Amino acid sequence: MKIRLYFLIALTLLSYATYAQHNGTIKGKITTSDGLPAAFITVVLKESNQNTVTDDNGNYAIGRLKPGSYTVKVSAIGVIAQDKIVNISTGETVNVNFILKENNQALQEVTIAGKKNKYKISLPSASLRLNEPLLEAPQNIQTISDQIIKDQQIISMSDGLLRNVSGAARSEHWGDLYTNVKMRGSQVQAMRNGFNFVNSYWGPLTEDMSFVDHIEFVKGPAGFMLSNGDPSGLYNVVTKKPTGINKGEVSFTIGSYDLYRTAVDFDHKITADGKLLFRLNAAAQTKGSFRPFEKNDRYTFAPSLSYQLTSKTKITAEYALQNAKMTEVGSYYIFSPNGYATLPRDFTLTQPGLPDTKINDHSAFLNLQHNFNSNWKATAQVAYSKYLQVGYSSWPSRVNTNNTIIRNVGIWDAESTMKLAQFFINGKLNTGGVVHRILAGFDGGKKNYMADWGQSHDLDLASAPFNVYNPNYGFPANGYPNFDRTKSLAERATAAGGLIDQKYLSAYVQDELGFFENKLRLTLAGRYTYVNQSNYGGEPNKGKKVTPRVGLSYSIDKSASLYAVYDQSFVPQTGILKNGEENLPLTGTNYELGFKKDWLDGKWNTTISVYRILKQNELTADPSNKAGENFSIVIGEKRAQGVEFDLRGEITAGLKLIANYAYTDGKVTQVADGVTSMEVGQVVPGFAKHTSNAWLSYTLQNGALKGTGIAAGFSHLAGRAMGTFSGTNEERNLPDYFKLDGGLFWENKSIRINANVFNVLDKYLYTGAYYTGYWNAPNYDLGVYSWQAEAPRNYRLSIAYKF
CATH class of the missing domain: 2.60.40.10 (Immunoglobulins)
Structure with missing residues (x-):
């Protein structure tokens, strides 16, 4: 047998x-x-x-x-x-x-869309206009991929995302309404699909991650990416677009403080030949807070279409609606004369019963790409944005030394409109033994922002102030506000001085010359920009300037390169010089050296850079002004310098790591005669001197538990000078910051379950600033500490199904 x-x-x-x-x-x-x-x-x-x-x-x-x-x-x-x-x-x-008959730039959207298990992206998005791998670019560009966003359960731009980029930190202004990112000593520009989406100092609304594919952080100025702005850099949010791959995903998330969230991503070919593609991303969430009376409910709807008109021409259309209904702007803030963190972490100054602040943020993009041949490509795109806000902001009108406060609520109705356009050509040609990568184009835009912030109301009375140690959240002593909205927003904004507008037009050309079989690359570029802008109802201020760019990159081998870059940016200023000389724009100049290397056939990458940014021609009020005079003088020079290191990718099978460190220092280096408001050596706030972050995850590759993994990460900031800095008076400066997160996950081809714990050590974490003289005239030395606390230890659980 x-x-x-x-x-x-x-x-x-x-x-x-x-x-x-x-x-x-x-x-x-x-x-x-x-x-x-x-x-x-x-x-x-x-x-x-x-x-x-x-x-x-x-x-x-x-x-x-x-x-x-x-x-x-x-x-x-x-x-x-x-x-x-x-x-x-x-x-x-x-x-x-x-x-294939297209070069790598035409494939980058597919490459990024396909890399669902990677932390490293090797190509820039088309919206950055570069026509080369990141390894060859003479610029420090770090990309946060879609997989990183999912692994860390990031649901908005202000939700711990910055731990993935060296030297980036978020200032506390207005909580989750806006994401103000500080990097290399000052606030960087916020971009979306290559367009500058800032229409006031505070914008734009924090993007919900449901329609975000990945985010690119560009260090230092890049004139071909933005027309005018701070030389510290920018971040570019790249939205999800149809990929031509039939797929979909639905996810559910629950978390601490009544977080409930659903998101859908549906990607499909409408026609069998793949010419007409469709993608829909949508999300809805309700979200409470560890502070009482506070919420942040949102929903997002973002469809997109692309159509291959011919074998060489494609058009893509996108629309995104973000709707937010939240507690009045400013509810995150705490104020005290006694020092940071001297009140309970869940303490709030918010008055229950105030109406919610409501926001509708509309954005639309239309992109047309035409490939003349395998070497030449033209792109034309337009963007339209309409931001509508009806609500309130809160800020105390008085902070007393006896720990009582007069809480104040102000109206904040706002409308923002942006109309933007770009056209550029990427090309490649050879002249003898020299390879030329050509970039040329122009862009222009018109931005208008108006806001009524001219009405306010004290919730408390001087005879019955709000006592922070015995808070009474009943009916406020001075009643609730009843703001007048009978006039149009335009009329109210004009009366309140809440008008900001900008018009700009620029043209640029860049040639990257490749020598010795493209091992050595010399970049020569220039940009002419004209800007006409006015702030808060003042007279228009005009500026025009040519900003040069020179870069050098050398490939040591196929996996390593050295680069050096000299670049400029500028910002127009308002002011009249007494000597009659021309009012020059504030100019930022960046000097930078860097080294990039791919490891293990490009599975992971390291970048190290050193830089120095000089800001010149900044204006301030002339101290010699007589009564009725309003002249300005040039301050001198400010300097930001530092070292940055980034590592990201898959170290070995299943082991993924993101790690970074940055040293940043910003100081005044020159002071003009007569300037008494600052001195040489004074710290210029807008950075943390030492920032270090890491996120490590490991997934089992075999066995019965295949697909199971563990992850952990930390963020550490030392020497924080984010909003204010008081020299040797340590009690007025922010203490060091350390946050530890971790989680477990399991996934197969169809299902992913992800659970994370945030602030594992349950530390009292916060960011803030020290204000002098604002509330305590005439005794201006009496200062007030302001801070925003982060959540205690909290949890999130997500289940995603892919189909």
Whole structure:
């Protein structure tokens, strides 16, 4: 009996082996026209309906094919589909390679969309206008991928995202309404899909992560990316677009303080040929707070369409609505004359019963791309934004030394409109042995912001102030506000001085010259910008300037490069000089050196950079002004300098790491004669001297627990000078900050379960500033501490289903 059993088993195995030998395999490699591997390209066998996608190196394989004839088709968004007929014989392996007719820039959206398990992105988005891998660019650019956002359960721009970028920190202004990011000594510009989306000092509304694909942080000025702004850099939010891959995901999140959230991502080809693509991203959440009477409810709706008009022309349209209903702006703030964190972490100055602040944020983008050939491409795009806000802000009108406060509520109705346009050309040509990467274009925009902040109301009376040690949240002593909204917002904003507008137009050209088979690259660029802007109802201020850019990058080998860059940016200023000289814009100049390296075939990357930014021509009031005079003088010079290090990627199979460190120092280096408001060596607030962050995750690759993982991360900031800095008076300066997070997860091809604990050590964490003289005239030395506390230890659990 045993002999028969062994015989049957042997016969079965032999039959299977014989059958397998009759099967064939098609494999190959797909590359771009410039020789780079094309990752995550769809490969389909028409006759069998089998399909696969290429890996990071552009390789693919389809096995277990019966002898016969097959048609191999490759396709991706933005490239021309190709077919090849292949005949397979018994047991044969056939190599079928493809060279796509577009360069790597046309493939970057597919590459980014496909890398769902990667922390490292090697290519910039098309909206940054660069036509080269990040490794070759003479600029420090760090990208936070979609997978990082999911792993860390980030749901908005202000939700712990900055731990993934060296030297970036968030200032506390207005809580979760706006994300003010400080980097390299000052606030950086907020971009969306390559457009500058700042229409007032505080904007834009924090993006919900449901419609965000990834976020790029560009260190230092980059004139071809923004027309005018601070030289510290920018962050560019890249929204999700159709990929040409039929897929979808629905997720549910619950968390501490009544967080309930649902998000949907549906990506589909409308037509079988893949010419018309559709994607819908939407989310809805209710969210409470560890502080009483506080909430932040939102929903987001973001559809997008793309259509391949011809084999060379594609048009993409996007729309996003963000609706927010939250406690009055300013509810996060705490004030005390006694020092930071001297009140309970869950203490609030908010008055229950105040109406919610309501916001509708609309944005639309239209992008047209035309590829003349494999080397030349033109892009035209427009953006429109309409931001509508009806609500209140809170800020005390008096902070007394006896720990009582007069709480004040002000109206804050606002409307913002932006109309923006861009056109640029990317090209590549050879002259002799020199490779030229050309970028040329122009952009312009018109921005208008108006706000009524001219009405306010004290909730408390001088005879019945709010006692922070015995708070009474009943009916306020002075009653609730009843603001007058009978006039139009435009009329009220004009009366309140709440008008901000800007018009700008710029043109730029850049040539990156590649020598010695493109190992050495010299970038020469210039940009002309004209700006006309006015603030708070004042007279228009005009500025125009040509900003140069010179960069040098050298590839030591295929995985390492050195770079150096000199760049400028400028900001127009309002002021009249007594000597009649021209009022020059505030100019920022950046000097930077850096080294980049990819490790283990590009699975992870490190970047180290050193920089020095000089700000010149900044104006302040002339101290010699006589009665009725309003002249300005040039302050002198400010300097920000530092070192930054970033590491990100997959170190070994299943082990992913993000780690970074930055040293930042900002000081006054020159002071003009007669300036008494500052002195040489004085710290210029807007940074933390030492920032270090890490996020480490490990996923089991085999066994019964395959897909199970653990993650942990920390953020540490020392020497914080974010809003104010008081020199050696340590009690007025922010203490060091340390936050520890961690979690567990499990995933397979269809399901992911993710649970994270934030602020594991349950520390009293906060950021803030020390104010002197604001509330205590004439005794201006009596200062007030203001801070915003972060949540105690809290939890989130997410379940996502992919289909």
